[in-house]
Amino acid sequence: MDHATPLERWLRGIALALVVLFFMFPIFWIVLMSLQTNETILRTPPSMVFEPTLSNYSAIIAGRLDSNVASMGIEFMSNLKNSIILSTFSVALALLLGVPAAYAFARHKFRGSEDIAFTLLSFRFAPPLLVLLPLTLYFQQIGLADTYVGLIWVYQLICLPLILWIVRGYFEDISPDVEHAYRIAGHSWFATFRRIALPLAGPGIAAAGLLAFIFAWNNFVFALVLASADKQPVTVGALAFVTASGIQYGQIAAAIVLSIAPTLALALYAQRYLVEGLSLGAVKG
Amino acid sequence: MIRVEGLTKRYGATTVLDGLDFTVAAGETLVLFGPSGAGKTVLLRALAGAVVPEAGRVFIGEQDVTDRAPEERGVGMAFQNYALFPHMTAFENIASPLRARGLGRDAIRAGVTDIATLLKIDHVVGHAPKALSNGQKQRTALARALVAEPEVLLLDDPLRNVDAKLRFEMRLELPRLLAGRGATVIYVTQDYKEAMALGDRIAVLAAGRIVQIGTPEEIYTAPATVEIAKLFGDPTINLLEAVPEKDEGGVFLRISDQRVALGADLGAAVGRACLAGLRPEALSFAAAGIPVESEAETPFNEKTVTLALTRRRRESLVSRPAGTPGPTSGPAHVAIDPAQVLVFDRETGARIALGQGAAAEAAA
Amino acid sequence: MAIAGDLPRRRWRVPTGALPYLLSLPALLVCIGILIPFATAAWYSLQRYRLSQPWNRGMNWGENYLNFLSDPGFWNTLQVSLTYAFLTVGIELVLGLGIALLLKKSTRLNNFISIMLLMPLMTAPALAALMWKLMTNANFGILSYFAASIGLEDFRWGSDPSTALFTVILVDVWVYTPFIMILLLAGLRSLPTQPFEAAELDGVPRFQQFWRITLPMLMPYILTASLFRLLDSIQQFDIIYALTQGGPGDTLMVFQVEAYLNFFQSTNIGRSAALMMILWAITFFLSNLFVKNWLRLRARARGEI
Numbered sequence: 001m002d003h004a005t006p007l008e009r010w011l012r013g014i015a016l017a018l019v020v021l022f023f024m025f026p027i028f029w030i031v032l033m034s035l036q037t038n039e040t041i042l043r044t045p046p047s048m049v050f051e052p053t054l055s056n057y058s059a060i061i062a063g064r065l066d067s068n069v070a071s072m073g074i075e076f077m078s079n080l081k082n083s084i085i086l087s088t089f090s091v092a093l094a095l096l097l098g099v100p101a102a103y104a105f106a107r108h109k110f111r112g113s114e115d116i117a118f119t120l121l122s123f124r125f126a127p128p129l130l131v132l133l134p135l136t137l138y139f140q141q142i143g144l145a146d147t148y149v150g151l152i153w154v155y156q157l158i159c160l161p162l163i164l165w166i167v168r169g170y171f172e173d174i175s176p177d178v179e180h181a182y183r184i185a186g187h188s189w190f191a192t193f194r195r196i197a198l199p200l201a202g203p204g205i206a207a208a209g210l211l212a213f214i215f216a217w218n219n220f221v222f223a224l225v226l227a228s229a230d231k232q233p234v235t236v237g238a239l240a241f242v243t244a245s246g247i248q249y250g251q252i253a254a255a256i257v258l259s260i261a262p263t264l265a266l267a268l269y270a271q272r273y274l275v276e277g278l279s280l281g282a283v284k285g
Numbered sequence: 286m287i288r289v290e291g292l293t294k295r296y297g298a299t300t301v302l303d304g305l306d307f308t309v310a311a312g313e314t315l316v317l318f319g320p321s322g323a324g325k326t327v328l329l330r331a332l333a334g335a336v337v338p339e340a341g342r343v344f345i346g347e348q349d350v351t352d353r354a355p356e357e358r359g360v361g362m363a364f365q366n367y368a369l370f371p372h373m374t375a376f377e378n379i380a381s382p383l384r385a386r387g388l389g390r391d392a393i394r395a396g397v398t399d400i401a402t403l404l405k406i407d408h409v410v411g412h413a414p415k416a417l418s419n420g421q422k423q424r425t426a427l428a429r430a431l432v433a434e435p436e437v438l439l440l441d442d443p444l445r446n447v448d449a450k451l452r453f454e455m456r457l458e459l460p461r462l463l464a465g466r467g468a469t470v471i472y473v474t475q476d477y478k479e480a481m482a483l484g485d486r487i488a489v490l491a492a493g494r495i496v497q498i499g500t501p502e503e504i505y506t507a508p509a510t511v512e513i514a515k516l517f518g519d520p521t522i523n524l525l526e527a528v529p530e531k532d533e534g535g536v537f538l539r540i541s542d543q544r545v546a547l548g549a550d551l552g553a554a555v556g557r558a559c560l561a562g563l564r565p566e567a568l569s570f571a572a573a574g575i576p577v578e579s580e581a582e583t584p585f586n587e588k589t590v591t592l593a594l595t596r597r598r599r600e601s602l603v604s605r606p607a608g609t610p611g612p613t614s615g616p617a618h619v620a621i622d623p624a625q626v627l628v629f630d631r632e633t634g635a636r637i638a639l640g641q642g643a644a645a646e647a648a649a
Numbered sequence: 650m651a652i653a654g655d656l657p658r659r660r661w662r663v664p665t666g667a668l669p670y671l672l673s674l675p676a677l678l679v680c681i682g683i684l685i686p687f688a689t690a691a692w693y694s695l696q697r698y699r700l701s702q703p704w705n706r707g708m709n710w711g712e713n714y715l716n717f718l719s720d721p722g723f724w725n726t727l728q729v730s731l732t733y734a735f736l737t738v739g740i741e742l743v744l745g746l747g748i749a750l751l752l753k754k755s756t757r758l759n760n761f762i763s764i765m766l767l768m769p770l771m772t773a774p775a776l777a778a779l780m781w782k783l784m785t786n787a788n789f790g791i792l793s794y795f796a797a798s799i800g801l802e803d804f805r806w807g808s809d810p811s812t813a814l815f816t817v818i819l820v821d822v823w824v825y826t827p828f829i830m831i832l833l834l835a836g837l838r839s840l841p842t843q844p845f846e847a848a849e850l851d852g853v854p855r856f857q858q859f860w861r862i863t864l865p866m867l868m869p870y871i872l873t874a875s876l877f878r879l880l881d882s883i884q885q886f887d888i889i890y891a892l893t894q895g896g897p898g899d900t901l902m903v904f905q906v907e908a909y910l911n912f913f914q915s916t917n918i919g920r921s922a923a924l925m926m927i928l929w930a931i932t933f934f935l936s937n938l939f940v941k942n943w944l945r946l947r948a949r950a951r952g953e954i
Contacts, residue, residue, distance in 0.1 A: 012751060015747075015751055016751055016752075016762065019748050019751070019762075019766070020762060020765065020766075022823070023765070023766050023768070023769050023823065023826075023827065024765060024768070026769075026777075026780050026781065026784060026823065027768060027769070027772070027780075029784060029791055030780050030783065033783070041789050042788060042789050043789075044794070045794065045798075046789070046791055046794055096675075097675045097676040097679060098676055100672040100673070100675070100676075101672060101673040101675070101676035101677075103672060104668070104669035104670075104672035104673045105669075105673065107669075108668065108669035110666075110669040110670065113669065113673070116673060116677060118940065119680065120676070120680060121940065122933075122936060123680065123683065125880050125932055125935075125936040125939070126687075126929060126932060126933075127884045127904070127905060127925055127928045127929055127932060128884075128886075128905075129886070129905050129908050129909055129912075129925055130687060130690050130922075130925040130926070130928070130929050131683055131686045131687055131690065132686075133686075133690065133908070133909075133912050133918070133921060133922065133925070134686040134687075134689035134690045134693060134922070135686040137689075138685075138686060138689070153679065153682065154683075156679050156680075156683070157683060160676060160679065160680070164676070169947070169951070172951065173951070189668065214771055217773065218771075218772070218773035218774065218775075218776075219773075220773060220774065220775035220886070220887040220890075220891070221886050221887060221890075221905070221909075224890075225909070234773075234776070235773045235775045235776060235887075236775075238775070238776055238779055239775065239779065239891055242779065242782075249783065249786075249789065252779070252783065253783065256776055256779055256780055256783075259773065259776055260771075260772045260773065260776055263771045263772070263773070264768050264771050264772070266771075267767055267768070267770075267771035268764065268767075271764050271767060274767060274831065275831055275832065275835045278770075278828060278831065278832070279832055279873070279874075279877070279943075279946075280943070281947060281950075282873060282943045282944075282946040282947040282950060283832055283835045283836065283870065283873075283946060283950055284835070284839075284950045
């Protein structure tokens with residue numbers, strides 16, 4: 001494979017450059033835009049030369065936009081807070097529920113265990129609106145509409161299958177003999193779960209948690225349907241922000257950058273596990 | 286003491302343990318021997334509580350422990366693949382049974398240090414299992430099984446994965462170690478030499494049943510089946526197809542037109558298709574006897590083994606103590622010690638009766 | 650010497666048989682809560698049910714479904730959804746495979762690029778759509794500027810019915826190509842090297858190596874990745890809703906967008922539920938196909954086959 005002709009190597013290089021350009025450019029451009037004022041954004045022809053400003057970010061973080069025309073409030077920070085609350089607690093709950101279940105599915109082939117595991121998996125593939133639309137009516141009846149609790153519960157549709165299937169794979173990779181050895185040494189199953197299974201599956205649990213966090217953060221439709229303004233995460237909030245802020249393009253860009261930065265950072269941090277997580281444990285990276 | 290009654294384990298349609306019954310006396314070492322898939326490991330796990338049997342009872346001492354969880358049985362077990370806790374140091378691995386028993390820090394340190402010193406791994410107890418050699422891992426696993434002085438020790442082929450030199454050393458070392466503790470030991474192995482060296486008794490398992498249980502001498506000199514005869518003994522036993530006959534001189538075999546007398550109690554074999562089992566040491570070169578062609582000679586540990594061909598070109602191995610004179614290649618004669626001839630039914634593989642000499646020897 | 654400590658007897662014990670059920674029960678309960686609305690949706694789909702006309706509510710059994718047969722809106726939805734799904738997955742598969750082949754060799758640069766390419770995939774699709782909306786903005790969008798500068802003066806991207814589908818597909822390709830790429834790259838790198846070395850020795854041209862060895866051996870990965878994407882793509886909501894809300898007109902009325910608008914704008918709950926049931930039937934069929942392939946791949950990754 002190594003005896004590529006120079007022409008081939010050139011073509012390869014050009015192709016790779018195009019690939020990188022296509023996939024990286026939008027992020028690059030939005031970051032540039034977030035550092036500009038409306039004036040420089042609206043220049044024709046567009047130019048890379050401008051004086052960067054952090055005013056868009058400071059306006060968003062301060063929650064106020066003061067211009068010479070008017071002064072208006074920006075709700076974006078509360079969207080960011082909602083995203084953090086929803087994603088964090090959803091993942092925490094999913095870990096609490098999913099890790100013991102994953103252990104049960106991995107270690108004890110009990111009656112119906114595979115059926116249950118596959119039912120959970122099928123949640124990942126069912127159209128979310130099928131469940132969400134009737135759920136809005138129920139939520140209004142039982143008072144869960146527009147609450148964090150209700151949203152976190154529904155977010156389990158995303159987080160639970162992911163955690164269950166990835167962590168199950170990690171538990172299956174632990175030799176049962178290691179656990180047997182610890183029990184034979186005289187420890188209860190719970191001590192064995194806590195001191196052997198959990199630490200050994202630790203990296204997998206952490207990776208699954210990070211991925212679930214990313215997917216919860218990136219979710220759009222659940223909150224769009226079930227949350228009103230004060231509970232909306234960034235994905236829904238940004239959309240509303242576009243309409244509300246009118247022509248403050250720099251701020252829209254800054255809001256987008258702030259919204260995608262956490263997941264991108266987490267993804268880079270956990271990239272070793274992404275392949276496994278994205279394929280729900282079917283492919284190892 | 287361990288007593289097992291009617292122990293049965295199935296996985297789906299396969300019966301792995303088929304109604305086993307046996308008793309191991311206190312302080313005795315029983316070796317479980319058999320080919321892989323015979324159920325040795327499953328049996329050991331069932332005794333430890335790691336596998337739940339479908340039927341049967343397990344007693345340790347006088348107590349029925351069948352329904353007890355592994356942690357409540359108080360046994361020590363070493364696994365074939367060591368099963369060390371990879372995230373703990375060797376020290377913590379060895380200490381884990383002591384911690385479960387709620388010992389204080391000093392007692393734990395003393396207990397671990399004692400056993401580690403005894404097994405010559407005291408200098409590496411601070412290391413993680415990853416940093417240990419195979420031999421050290423195996424000793425750590427053994428130390429973990431021994432440290433709490435359990436009454437019952439279950440050792441699952443602990444020498445399987447260590448190199449030949451270490452295996453040899455441990456084979457010498459283990460009996461002393463086990464005897465010193467007075468524990469009842471069940472030891473699984475696939476190596477017949479290990480079985481002979483370590484076992485007070487050997488139980489031969491095949492397809493989930495005990496085919497034969499007895500002292501190493503009994504198993505060797507009076508194997509219950511042709512399969513066992515083949516498994517025990519190196520070089521392997523010579524098997525010749527023959528039909529025992531009987532005349533006024535008694536029961537005899539005809540091998541290369543030579544008459545080989547058999548014990549009188551082999552009357553049952555007369556006229557049946559049989560396999561005559563002749564261990565290489567039951568054969569010797571002599572001035573007269575069965576004419577053979579001596580083909581090749583191989584030194585084999587403390588023996589010298591000669592490959593000899595009978596007139597019908599059947600191969601036989603003849604052994605003699607190393608250093609004793611043997612024939613040059615070419616024609617020679619082989620004598621058979623009639624007392625050591627084993628006769629098996631060709632159909633079932635079962636041995637037909639004791640060769641009388643062997644019976645006398647086994648009794649002695 | 651006897652060891653001083655004794656094994657503590659457990660004061661309470663969980664019967665071994667019940668343990669796995671106890672461990673998985675909480676997860677199960679949460680899921681049962683989610684199965685109830687599913688049953689409700691099936692029930693609504695058999696009703697004449699508009700929020701604006703509560704007095705008119707009643708069972709009409711299969712009428713919602715029967716109406717679809719003569720409803721051009723439904724056929725449009727079906728057609729747009731299928732077109733969208735197959736076009737996106739097809740393009741992403743070709744591109745993803747191409748990029749994976751480019752990055753196959755595990756050099757530092759290649760690994761760096763493959764990690765960088767994950768960034769679009771980790772961007773929320775709704776936000777990605779917003780980014781592209783800004784990029785195609787007629788006033789300052791960089792893509793509009795490029796389009797104009799190559800002579801496409803009146804290229805209006807998402808707001809023109811003739812280019813709306815192209816625009817959303819472009820965004821989908823941007824977000825999801827890395828998904829296929831990364832799975833296929835993992836697959837490519839896990840292939841055994843002997844067949845390739847043998848082919849090299851036999852002088853098989855590299856183009857043929859690709860068709861005869863690489864592609865067949867990569868098939869399980871390709872199938873799993875494509876089915877995975879197909880399942881998601883036929884349900885696409887975020888990108889389309891954020892970019893055009895299904896418009897202009899009904900150009901991009903895919904299943905979930907149509908059902909969403911039916912529910913919240915025309916409050917026709919019966920029709921909305923029936924639409925979702927049909928989409929569910931499609932995804933159920935696809936997911937069964939997927940799970941079979943996925944399990945095979947999973948078993949292989951665990952070294953079970």
